[in-house]
Amino acid sequence: MVVDESSFQKVKDFAPQAWSINLQNNDFTCPHQLIAMLGYPSQSVLTLSQLFAAFEKTQLSLLKKHIRQVIDTGKPIIQTAILNAYQHRYIAEIVINPLPKNDKVITGTIELKQYFLTKQQELAFLKRVFAQAHEGLMIADINHTILMVNEAMCNNTGYPEHELLGQPASILKSGRYTKPFYQKLWGHVDEKKIWTGELLAKTKQGEVYAHEARIQRIDLPNEDHVYVSSSHRLDTSTDLWDEDDPNANSKVHVPDKNAFNKKLNADYKQLSNEVTIVGLVFSVSLAQATSTITRQWLVAQRFSQLSQRGHLGILNEKMFAAYWVVPKQMEDIEQTLKSALAALEGHNSYEDIGLSATVHGGASVLQIDASSPSQMLAHASQALIANSQGNDSSLYYYDRRLSKRFNRKATLATLLRQALAANQVEAYYQPIVALPELKIVKFEALCRVKLDTKLPYSVQELIEIAEEYNWIDQIDAAVTKQALHDLPLLQRHYHDNNIGMSINRSVVNDRVSHCCLADTLNIFEASDIDLSLITLELTESAYFDDSYYHSEWLDKLKAHNIAIALDDFGTGYSSFSYLRQIPVNIVKIDRSFVSGLTEESNEFSMIDMLCKLTHKMGGKVIAEGVETQQELYLLSKLNVDMLQGYIFSKPRSLEQTLSCHNDPVYMPLSQHLYHDNIVNAQTIMRRDFPKIGPDQKLSVALEKFERHQTRHLLVIEQSHCLGVLQQSDVSAAISPYLNTKGEQNRDLMTLNKRVHQVMSKDFLQVSLETSFDQLFEQFVNQPYTVVAVTGPNGVCLGLILLEDMLLKHREHQSSH
Structure with missing residues (x-):
């Protein structure tokens, strides 16, 4: 075997070595060359303890897990790990072969791929990486005392290393934030383990500067921990230089008014018939007092994170301009501007540390209220200046028709936010009735919010607003907790402890946070309700937007005997083949397929096929929106398991439900059921x-x-x-x-x-x-x-x- 002694070089002339583990006596067998390299030249066989001693703790745990996984699944696994040999350390590729049935010997190969650093070399290497990193790095102890800094941090702050070590991290405070501000920041770090965002700091020379900070809490043994911070000075970055007009003398690398207009006119000349340009002129004010440079940097950073690519410019110290090329659809125009305002306001964690922003904007749309780029910017400026600017962010269109449409939605959003702050979310209940008994078996908990307005609105409209503003989790959690509290009252009223509750949970925001279903399970477990009485409803589209993650969590929920229902079937992916991929117990047919149902309709055939397929898979079918006797008759003929709709009851509050009769059976409707003369097991x-x-x-x-x-x-x-x-x-x-x-x-x-x-x-x-x-x-x-x-x-x-x-x-x- 030839080894190149230079760092991180490949190991040559070392073929993969076959190995085996006898599960009965825990012996590890391999060629003597490998045994000698591991430090046991006098042995011919190793024990598992001797083998495992050659691996790092975390990689050993993974190796054991992979061995068990191969035994359970019969599928091979390849793992790369650091192997601590007698004189060297190597990056090794370990192949674990599938285990024949009833065999007690696991086999595989080990190949040394690359030479790795010794423990001492690794420590020196990590110290060098820390010292020479381009980002400023600092490590502080549990009391925020500085333990280590690198050269870049010293350059950022103007302090030499010896003047920072042993000092409190507060030596770098800018003086612009209050004590509660820092308490919230460190509280966030301790709870979430990490925080990322823009902050102000002060150099040794007294200069206040903006930097992008990343603060992470690292937990150590014995309940100890340290804080690791990285810092990137914003006023030295070139990330946002404008390609058309880079200005090396400017500390804020965003186009000025002339460069912005140049780019706007160039895009205007290339405009096709399918698209238009929407322009925005806006101002930004932060909760904390900051310099003009810092505010401009924050705007540029947040603007760069928009999924819809646009162009940003600075009109003056207080005003910004932006434009986007978008399809000629009002929905696209509105969504682009809404996303821009949300991004410029900053995400939720900024609110805790004073960097959330209030944004006031005026908008104009080319070919709707403007015939040229210059007129579009002029109209956007007029829309901004002509309207009042309060404490909440606002957006005004120059065109009154567009402004009226946006203002209505903005008004509903404001009222909904106020209602949520006042805990005015209420749970309403609609019965779900089993066939053929026509007996209430569960209730669906539905959200209701009463807004203080004369504007007409629907529940679905409020839900869409809540999803857009990331409030839907708060609404769902409130309804879930109320429904679990009210379920025993409903059971006592109907003298039936087996009546269950069906809960809706939106996972729209879960695509990013991946915590919604985990939070839902926590709420369920915190209640005293038998979880087998709970059904969790998800929509098709919500499930398939992140099916791998959601199927994992749905399996956990089902392990707690919680039933899973696929809501609004037919409105999303609407393919029967998908039913085999979704771990659900119940399929709910959307009311659009039930309304006006006839025996000759395509909807009748679709429901028939769905029921047969779902029943074969051991599931059940619920039809929503049942309102007529004809629909009741046909759905009972199709062997639908449960029904829900106004023919039984509209959604009611708990008080209204408890004031109704307590008979859970809708016996008068039995005459409208389909009665089959065939009597069999089904x-x-x-x-x-x-x-x-x-x-x-x-x-x-x-x-x-x-x-x-x-x-x-x-x-x-x-x-x-x-x-x-x-x-x-x-x-x-x-x-x-x-x-x-x-x-x-x-x-x-x-x-x-x-x-x-x-x-x-x-x-x-x-x-x-x-x-x-x-x-x-x-x-x-x-x-x-x-x-x-x-x-x-x-x-x-x-x-x-x-x-x-x-x-x-x-x-x-x-x-x-």
Whole structure:
């Protein structure tokens, strides 16, 4: 083997080395060359402990995880890791081969790819990287005392290294911020572990400058931590130099008025018929007093982050101008300007540290209210100057028609923000009714906000505004908490502890934050509600915008027995093939497919196919927006599982709902249901039946027996029936001394037995098409049996008991 001793060079003449691990005796076998390199030249075989000692702690944990993963999945894995050999360290590529079934030996290869630094060299290397980094770097301890700084930080601040070490980080304060300002900043860092944004600082010479800071908290062992800060002076950056007119003497590299107009006129001459130019003239004021240069830098930085590429210019010390080339659609124009205002205002964390901005703008649109670029800028300036500028950001169009449209939306947004600040979000409830019983099985919690205005508005309009302004999470959380609080009251009113609650959760903002579903689960777990009674509704488009992340979280929610519903099916991706990719229990058909439904319509065929496919997959279908007897009849004919709509009830407040009758069954509507003359397992079975997992404790089973008032529980795993748990079998398996004066710990331990230890596998499974006569014969021979009804792929779809057969028999006799 030839090793190039220079840093980070490749290892030559070292072929991949085969290795194996015997899982029975934990021996590691490989060629003697590799064993000697690891520091054991006298051995022919290594123990796993000797092998694992050659890996860093984090990489060893990953290696163990990968070995277990290969054993579980049978798929090979390649891992790159640092290998600490006897005299050298290497970057090694480790291949773990799939394990043959029932084999006890794992095999693979190790190839040394590249020479790596020794521990001492690595430490020296990291120190050199820290010292020579272009960004200013500083490390402070738990008390904010400076421990380390690099040369760039010294250059930024004007302090030599020895004058910063051991000093409090406050030595660099600009004097422009208050004490609460810094308390909020450090509180944010301690809670979120990181903060990034623009700040003001002061040099040794007393110069106040703006810098882009990144402050990160690094947690250490023994509950200790340090703060690592990077600093990039904004007034020395060239990132935003204008390509057409770079001005090396300017500290703010954004076009002046002349350069801006030059670029605007050039784009105007190349304008096609499909697009137009929207112009914006605006002013910006920050919550904290800052210099003109700092304000201009902040505007330039935030403008550069817009997804819609535009051009920015400085008209004077207080005024900016910008323009975009956009399609000739009002929605595109409005969205471009709204996004610009939101970006210029700054994200939420700026509000805590005084760098949030108030933006006032005037807008003009070429070919609508202006015929030339110069007239467009003049009109935008007039729109800004002619209107009042308050404490909130504002945008005014020169064209009155456009201004009226924007002002209405802006007014609703302001009123909605005020309502949210006053906690005026209310939950309304609409019943979801099961077929064919026509019984309330759950309620959907819907958002209602009453605004103090005479302007007409819809709930959907407010939701869209909330999503646009990133308020939707606050609304959803408020409705969720209220619904979970109110559910026991609804259950008591209808004398049914099995009534559930369906919760809507928008994940529009989750594309960035990835915390919405995690927060939702936290709210659910903080309540005292049985989570099996909760259904979480998501829209198609929201799911597929980040399906990998959402499917991971939906699996976690389902592990807590929370049902997942796909809302508004047919309005988004609307492909049946997608149903196989989504881990949902329920599909909700949008009201647009239900309204005016006829047996000859395409919608009827679509619902028919959807029901059959969903039922085969073990799911259920809910139809929304049911308003007429005709719709009720046809949907019951299509075997839709549940219905929701005004034919039962409009959404009502809790007070209104509790003031209504407490009968959960809409019996008068039964005459409008479709009645099939065919009597088989599908028409007899209970679609809603109590179930339990094989690994759950008998204590859980006892709770379910009591809550559902039943003697039988189907044992379900991955939608398949494994057996039946009888109440009598549980009683026999637990101690008779429970809940008596003689109860001891060993008696309580009997409640920890698992369902699979007690359940009976002697039960009958039938298909949906099994006739009444065939079922009747089974029950005559075994009157106390339990029948599980399964679909073509073995998914358990329903349950039939002796009382179900007797009820259907009486119905059959009375009809004849």
